[in-house]
Amino acid sequence: SQKIEQNSEALNIQEGKTATLTCNYTNYSPAYLQWYRQDPGRGPVFLLLIRENEKEKRKERLKVTFDTTLKQSLFHITASQPADSATYLCALDELEAGKSTFGDGTTLTVKP
Amino acid sequence: DAGITQSPRHKVTETGTPVTLRCHQTENHRYMYWYRQDPGHGLRLIHYSYGVKDTDKGEVSDGYSVSRSKTEDFLLTLESATSSQTSVYFCAISEAGGTDTQYFGPGTRLTVL
Numbered sequence: 001s002q003k004i005e006q007n008s009e010a011l012n013i014q015e016g017k018t019a020t021l022t023c024n025y026t027n028y029s030p031a032y033l034q035w036y037r038q039d040p041g042r043g044p045v046f047l048l049l050i051r052e053n054e055k056e057k058r059k060e061r062l063k064v065t066f067d068t069t070l071k072q073s074l075f076h077i078t079a080s081q082p083a084d085s086a087t088y089l090c091a092l093d094e095l096e097a098g099k100s101t102f103g104d105g106t107t108l109t110v111k112p
Numbered sequence: 113d114a115g116i117t118q119s120p121r122h123k124v125t126e127t128g129t130p131v132t133l134r135c136h137q138t139e140n141h142r143y144m145y146w147y148r149q150d151p152g153h154g155l156r157l158i159h160y161s162y163g164v165k166d167t168d169k170g171e172v173s174d175g176y177s178v179s180r181s182k183t184e185d186f187l188l189t190l191e192s193a194t195s196s197q198t199s200v201y202f203c204a205i206s207e208a209g210g211t212d213t214q215y216f217g218p219g220t221r222l223t224v225l
Contacts, residue, residue: 041218042218104153
């Protein structure tokens with residue numbers, strides 16, 4: 001069966017450290033993988049998209065990697081800040097399905 | 113929230129009553145989606161629309177219907193609400209559909225007693 005797993009529901013780190021979130025998938029063949037941020041009481045907001053033929057994508061303090069062999073994406077936030085505290089969702093995009101499938105999310109808390 | 117509004121933002125209703133949620137966009141995007149978000153289940157697609165009067169089912173469509181008579185409006189109807197439909201409902205839009213980036217509305221919290 002198809003499955004998307006994001007690492008432990010909650011991740012707590014100290015300000016200034018690098019946060020690493022994982023997204024593992026089973027029985028999907030995504031052409032793209034997207035990461036979204038969701039704050040309490042708000043809808044998800046798009047952060048980054050990475051294609052299957054791209055190994056790494058960066059945007060300011062954010063970095064995403066995509067390993068189709070391991071069936072895994074890693075999402076890094078460097079020099080983390082308390083304002084980075086939120087839930088982060090990964091979404092797999094399969095061209096054949098024509099839609100995105102979301103993981104359950106990981107809640108990141110950055111402590112000052 | 114990218115020109116997307118949802119109404120109502122909160123609603124409490126009783127089992128067996130009909131409920132309609134509205135999503136309105138000002139971006140003129142072709143694709144519109146309805147998701148529900150529940151603890152432990154993440155975001156799950158209910159229905160989506162790829163044009164006026166063109167809709168299709170998602171993975172959790174049972175008990176829900178949708179309509180889209182104008183580009184800017186996408187309605188989600190629960191014909192007879194049940195307690196299992198207590199959830200937070202999000203509308204999303206995208207320009208090109210498929211794997212295009214989606215922009216989400218603020219959500220509607222629905223409680224069915």
